Amino acid sequence: MSMPVHQAGNLEGADSAPMPNRRRTRRFNKxxxxxxxxxxxxxxxxxxxCAVLALVIxxxxxxxxxxxxDVSPAEFFFSLDWTPEEGRFGAALFILNTLSLTLLxxxxxxxxxxxLAILMAEIAPKWMKKAIRPVLDLLVGIPSIVYGYLGLTxxxxxxxxLSGEGLGDGLLAAAIVLTIMILPTISRISDDAIGAxxxxxxEAAYALGSTRLxxxxxxxxxxxxxxxxxxxxxxxxRAIGETMAVVMxxxxxxxxxxxxxxPSSVLTSNIVMQISNVExxxxxNYALHMMAFLLLLISFALILVIRxxxxxxxxxx
Amino acid sequence: xxxxxxxxxQIRALRLDRIATACFYGLxxxxxxxxxxxxxxxxxxxxxxxxxxxxxxxxxxxxxxxxIGPMLFNSFYVxxxxxxxxxxxxxxxGIYMAEYAPKNRFTEVLRICVESLSSVPSIVFxxxxxxxxxxxxxxxxxILGGAVSxxxxxxxxxxRVTEEAVRAVPDDLRNASYALGATKFEVIRSVVLPxxxxxxxxxxxxxxxxxxxxxxxxxxxxxLSTSGEMWDFNLFSPGETLAVHLWYVNxxxxxxxxxxxxxxxxxxxxxxxxxINLLFRVPLWFNNRKLKx
Amino acid sequence: MKLFKKLSLLTVASALLLSSAIAGxxxxxxxxxxxITINGSTALLPLTLQAGKEFQKLHPKVKISASGKGSVxxxxxxxxxxxxxxxxxxDASVDxxxxxxxxxxxANKVAVIxxxxxxxxxxxxxxxxxxxxxxxxxxxxxxxKDVGGEDEDIVVITRSFxxxxxxxxxxxxxxxxxxxxxxKNYKEVGSSxxxxxxxxxxxNSIGYIxxxxxxxxDIKAVKHDGVAATTENVINGKYKIWxxxxxxxxxxxxxxxxxxxxxxxxxxxxxxxxxxxxxxxISAMK
Numbered sequence: 001m002s003m004p005v006h007q008a009g010n011l012e013g014a015d016s017a018p019m020p021n022r023r024r025t026r027r028f029n030k031x032x033x034x035x036x037x038x039x040x041x042x043x044x045x046x047x048x049x050c051a052v053l054a055l056v057i058x059x060x061x062x063x064x065x066x067x068x069x070d071v072s073p074a075e076f077f078f079s080l081d082w083t084p085e086e087g088r089f090g091a092a093l094f095i096l097n098t099l100s101l102t103l104l105x106x107x108x109x110x111x112x113x114x115x116l117a118i119l120m121a122e123i124a125p126k127w128m129k130k131a132i133r134p135v136l137d138l139l140v141g142i143p144s145i146v147y148g149y150l151g152l153t154x155x156x157x158x159x160x161x162l163s164g165e166g167l168g169d170g171l172l173a174a175a176i177v178l179t180i181m182i183l184p185t186i187s188r189i190s191d192d193a194i195g196a197x198x199x200x201x202x203e204a205a206y207a208l209g210s211t212r213l214x215x216x217x218x219x220x221x222x223x224x225x226x227x228x229x230x231x232x233x234x235x236x237x238r239a240i241g242e243t244m245a246v247v248m249x250x251x252x253x254x255x256x257x258x259x260x261x262x263p264s265s266v267l268t269s270n271i272v273m274q275i276s277n278v279e280x281x282x283x284x285n286y287a288l289h290m291m292a293f294l295l296l297l298i299s300f301a302l303i304l305v306i307r308x309x310x311x312x313x314x315x316x317x
Numbered sequence: 318x319x320x321x322x323x324x325x326x327q328i329r330a331l332r333l334d335r336i337a338t339a340c341f342y343g344l345x346x347x348x349x350x351x352x353x354x355x356x357x358x359x360x361x362x363x364x365x366x367x368x369x370x371x372x373x374x375x376x377x378x379x380x381x382x383x384x385i386g387p388m389l390f391n392s393f394y395v396x397x398x399x400x401x402x403x404x405x406x407x408x409x410x411g412i413y414m415a416e417y418a419p420k421n422r423f424t425e426v427l428r429i430c431v432e433s434l435s436s437v438p439s440i441v442f443x444x445x446x447x448x449x450x451x452x453x454x455x456x457x458x459x460i461l462g463g464a465v466s467x468x469x470x471x472x473x474x475x476x477r478v479t480e481e482a483v484r485a486v487p488d489d490l491r492n493a494s495y496a497l498g499a500t501k502f503e504v505i506r507s508v509v510l511p512x513x514x515x516x517x518x519x520x521x522x523x524x525x526x527x528x529x530x531x532x533x534x535x536x537x538x539x540x541l542s543t544s545g546e547m548w549d550f551n552l553f554s555p556g557e558t559l560a561v562h563l564w565y566v567n568x569x570x571x572x573x574x575x576x577x578x579x580x581x582x583x584x585x586x587x588x589x590x591x592x593i594n595l596l597f598r599v600p601l602w603f604n605n606r607k608l609k610x
Numbered sequence: 611m612k613l614f615k616k617l618s619l620l621t622v623a624s625a626l627l628l629s630s631a632i633a634g635x636x637x638x639x640x641x642x643x644x645x646i647t648i649n650g651s652t653a654l655l656p657l658t659l660q661a662g663k664e665f666q667k668l669h670p671k672v673k674i675s676a677s678g679k680g681s682v683x684x685x686x687x688x689x690x691x692x693x694x695x696x697x698x699x700x701d702a703s704v705d706x707x708x709x710x711x712x713x714x715x716x717a718n719k720v721a722v723i724x725x726x727x728x729x730x731x732x733x734x735x736x737x738x739x740x741x742x743x744x745x746x747x748x749x750x751x752x753x754x755k756d757v758g759g760e761d762e763d764i765v766v767i768t769r770s771f772x773x774x775x776x777x778x779x780x781x782x783x784x785x786x787x788x789x790x791x792x793x794k795n796y797k798e799v800g801s802s803x804x805x806x807x808x809x810x811x812x813x814n815s816i817g818y819i820x821x822x823x824x825x826x827x828d829i830k831a832v833k834h835d836g837v838a839a840t841t842e843n844v845i846n847g848k849y850k851i852w853x854x855x856x857x858x859x860x861x862x863x864x865x866x867x868x869x870x871x872x873x874x875x876x877x878x879x880x881x882x883x884x885x886x887x888x889x890x891x892i893s894a895m896k
Contacts, residue, residue: 035500042417045409049476050430052469056437059448085708085771116348119341132345139352140523141590143530145560146359146583149567153579154358157811166765166795167812180355183348209327211334241438243533244564252770253798255791263797268440272533273800275444276649276683277772280452280690292441299436307432378659379887457647457692541677544645545666555647555675569678569803571656573826 057296064293067286076290082254084274084284091267091291093256097171098240098266100257101250104175105182105239110232113183117190117228122216136184144181148248151177156249165261169251172260177245182235189234193227194220226309233302233309240298243268267291356587363584366577372585375545376562381574385559385582387543391460392558392589394550395539396529398464400521403471408517410472411479416505435473442470443537450538460556463539470534471524478520482513522597526590532560541565559586642669644866648676650684650697652802653723653775653820654855658697660883661874668873672866679801681774685712685858694867696858699723699774703858708777717856718863720874722890724821724852725779726831726839728806732813735759737833744787746816752795754814763795767808767817770798775805778853779818783834821888841885845894854892 067076071089079090116136120129151173160168197220205219221228251263252273265273271288278285374384414431418424446466450456486509494504510517539556543549557565563582566575648658655678662674684696689712700706701717727738735758738746745751746764755761768789769776780789797812799805802823809817810828821839824831831839834851843849857863863871873879880891 031500031503035502038502038505039417042409042413045406046413046418046427046431046476048406049410049434049472050427052472053430053434053437055449056434056441056445056469059445060441063448112344112348115341115344119345123338123341124345132349135349135352137594138356138591141526141530141587141594142355142359143527143532143560143586143590145530145532145563146586149563149579149583150355150358152567153576160813166763166814167797169797180351211330213334213337214330237436237438241436241440243438243440244536248564248567251797252800253791253796255793258793262793268438268533271440271444272536273770275447275537276679277686279686289444292438292444295438296441299438300433303429303432303436307429378663379656451690451692455691540675542647542675544673544675545662546673554645554673555677557677565677567803567807568799568801569652569655571659571803571823575803575807 060289060293060296063286064290065286067283067290069286070283071287076287080256082270084278084287087283089283089287091287091294093254094265094267094270094291095294097257097264098268101171101174101178101246101266102236102239104171104260105178106232106236108175109179109182109186109235109239112179113186113231113235114190114228116183116187117194117231118216118221120187120191121194122212122220133188136188139180139184144242144245145248147177147181148245151245151249159261163261167251167263168261169249169263170259170261171250171257171264173249174246174266177249178239178242181242181245182238185238186231186235189231190224190228193224193231196227197223226312230306230309233306237299237302240302241268241295243272247272267295359587360584363581364588367581367585371581373547375547376543376578377572379571381572383572383574383578385562385578385585386547387545387549388557388559388562388582389585390547390549391539391543391556392529392560395460395464395467395535395556395558396525398460398552399467399471399528400525402465402468403475403524404521407472407475408479410476411517412483412505414476415480415483416501416509431473431476435477437473439470439531440533440537442466443534445469446534446538456553458538458540458555459553460539461552463535463556463558464552466534466538467528467531470531471528474524474527475520478523479513479517482516482520483509485516486512518597522594526593529590529593530560530586532558532564535561536564642866642869643671645673646675646695646867646870647687647693648674648695648697648857649687649693650678650695650858651681651699651774651855652678653681653699653725653822654678654697654721655802656822656887657721657855657874657884657889660887661870661879664879664883665870665873669866669869672870674870680770680772681777682709682772685715688712688715688858688860694859695863695871698856698858699778699853701854701856706777707781712858715858715860716862717858718871718875719854719892720857720871721855721880721884722844722852722892722895723778723855724839724841724844724849724888724890725775725783725818726821726824726851727783727816727818727834728809728824728829728831729817730765730809730813730815731828731830732762733759733816733830735832736830737836739835740783740785743834744784747784747789748787749790749792762814765795765797765812765815766792767797767799767805767812767815769802769805769818770800774853775802775818775820779851782851782853783818824888841888841890844890852890855889 076089076091078092080093081088081090082093120132155173155176156168159173201219201223202215205215246266247269250265250269252265252269253263254265254270255262257264271291275288278288371384372389373386375386377383418427443466446462450462451458490508490512491504494508535558541557541561542555543557544554559582563579563586567579655676658676662676666672666674681698681700684698685702687693688696702712703715703717705711727743729735733754735754738757742751742757747766751757752764753761754764797808799808802819805817805819806823806829809815837843837849839849844852857871859867880893884891
């Protein structure tokens with residue numbers, strides 16, 4: 001490694017004599033000044049980040065809280081009737097739909113992505129692993145709106161054909177699109193978690209005569225468990241917050257999704273569909289902001305869970 | 318486990334092992350096939366029809382044959398503006414977290430902030446932009462609003478990738494430099510950053526790719542229309558981007574060839590994102606190879 | 611040197627000529643500058659876009675940007691200050707059923723918008739009565755065979771709340787009847803374009819839209835009580851499902867906005883482009 005040995009040597013001061021004294025101090029001052037300046041700049045940067053977060057919470061929360069001036073919290077959180085034009089703001093249906101969509105997505109995404117992670121980390125030869133990773137990265141690169149568009153033009157007609165439904169819009173279509181979207185997130189992080197399991201665990205298990213399958217399911221997966229759960233939760237935050245891909249295939253009708261093919265709406269899709277229809281100072285606008293605030297709270301809660309898992313995992317190993 | 322007890326149980330376990338291995342390979346093959354099929358569908362349907370005039374022409378609202386010029390321009394313009402805003406702050410924040418942050422409560426709080434911010438759904442940033450620019454400042458839906466809101470979205474990701482890249486720099490290098498009497502900033506500037514540059518650039522590419530395709534934020538903050546002319550650098554023009562246009566043309570299909578325009582726009586979007594990733598990463602891959610040898 | 615002189619003379623002359631030519635087309639209002647943002651009704655959007663294009667040719671310094679969602683977005687955006695003109699399919703300066711008046715806004719009448727019932731090309735029915743439509747949209751009739759078609763489920767596509775097309779359609783085609791949410795075979799869409807795409811791509815679907823959007827072979831308009839949805843039938847009073855389209859402004863329009871609205875209301879635009887788009891000039895209605 002070639003290292004830039006630069007003017008820094010002068011800072012040592014007295015013993016490296018030949019420099020004229022004044023020049024040395026000036027240089028020293030400059031270095032010292034820059035050091036100080038940039039330390040503060042870096043600190044300023046991170047504080048800006050925090051300020052943005054505060055801004056988000058303040059602006060969304062400030063408007064959101066106003067909803068309870070017009071709508072009782074009980075109605076907002078427990079009523080399934082969202083008819084804003086008649087003053088009924090039951091957001092429970094969006095919350096429930098978001099939850100069921102996320103659940104459905106995870107049911108499909110977790111086995112596939114964890115399976116893929118196992119393949120990459122434990123089974124496939126090294127060259128194959130190296131080939132799969134960039135390809136998964138390609139999947140990350142495709143914009144969500146393109147996923148939505150493909151869902152609309154390819155998946156929906158296919159589902160219509162398959163199920164005999166009139167429309168095909170609904171939870172199932174949205175969940176399939178989301179599954180593909182969060183697949184790389186979950187499998188990449190799970191892959192890392194599995195890779196972090198100490199080799200000696202595996203060797204011990206093999207020494208006892210276990211097959212690879214047994215090693216994977218009885219030793220590696222339990223050991224990597226927390227990491228995998230963290231990966232799944234990270235995928236979850238993506239699924240819950242995704243907007244445009246969902247908007248294009250879910251049907252956008254504010255009603256509870258009782259079947260896989262009921263055209264319905266989730267928190268994100270309802271916000272983006274209705275926000276331009278409302279006045280800034282109306283209960284409807286406040287309600288939409290409260291829904292956004294709920295999204296925020298859910299994401300924060302999930303992040304805390306990941307942190308908790310991470311800390312526990314760290315303490316064990 | 319001796320030879321004599323190589324029992325049925327063991328044979329079954331071995332067979333199961335083989336079947337499972339096959340299943341895992343099958344799953345992997347399926348996923349890969351799916352990915353290639355997706356890319357093939359998007360690019361295959363759209364790319365062949367793309368001409369230079371499609372990329373530069375103004376969109377038609379009623380007659381067929383419109384282009385995507387202003388949207389494509391806005392996409393890059395908004396992206397570059399947002400990166401100009403977010404890179405200095407995001408990278409700075411990442412460096413702070415990796416190099417300066419002491420191990421204490423305060424740092425812990427900062428870390429929670431970064432993680433929380435990165436989990437904020439993009440639609441919420443859209444609402445924030447709407448609240449600040451349309452409601453508070455009253456300047457309506459503009460390129461500026463879109464770029465700033467997008468920059469908010471980029472910030473936490475940039476901070477994270479920078480932090481990871483900087484942390485990956487071996488301490489030996491730092492110590493050697495300190496030993497030569499360098500100040501902390503000098504160490505960062507001339508040792509840490511050059512070494513971490515690969516990782517940072519890769520991270521920026523990922524962020525740029527995501528921002529290029531972002532639509533929820535732009536719809537709420539930059540609007541669904543352009544100023545109707547090419548090369549409009551005015552920050553206060555409405556700034557519909559290509560990703561938004563894909564949605565718009567699909568739902569406002571007045572023109573007869575809306576479907577083709579959507580197909581082509583999708584192909585251009587994916588193509589550009591792939592390009593952003595490839596252009597910057599391929600040289601890095603080669604570099605890495607050389608370094609490792 | 612001589613050549614240079616000649617050349618410069620030529621340049622000056624041609625520049626003069628060019629500028630006078632531009633001035634000639636743009637008339638005395640060439641000084642018109644500004645930015646007009648238009649939001650609102652997607653039913654009016656094709657008209658707005660076409661007018662915007664023509665207007666910008668006359669006044670290159672005016673920037674017009676238009677986008678659409680539901681009608682209510684128009685006056686809403688004007689109120690928020692996001693838009694200078696809010697396109698709306700009803701007079702939003704007075705109370706209408708379901709919507710309160712927007713105080714301080716002025717309604718500028720710009721066109722007559724005919725609406726039509728549309729079905730997917732797979733549907734064999736070509737006439738529906740008010741009663742049948744009421745039945746379909748209230749969820750009482752769910753199969754095409756009950757209205758003279760084949761034995762297929764009816765897929766109802768409707769505009770979401772805030773759409774002027776919905777307001778007018780409900781009042782005039784459904785005779786004030788309700789549009790009832792259903793769990794199956796029911797979808798709400800946010801704009802006219804969405805409506806067109808949805809009906810065009812969903813077999814056995816029914817929807818409603820303004821006449822401008824009806825083109826191509828995937829959707830077809832059906833007769834209402836035996837009357838075809840054509841501009842002639844609107845003008846001669848046989849076809850009832852239409853409304854005026856309005857440009858809402860904050861107070862009386864001024865400057866570029868005023869000039870634009872005047873252009874849209876001008877005889878030149880009303881009699882040519884507006885008609886071509888299957889809207890009806892305001893002057894045609896008595």
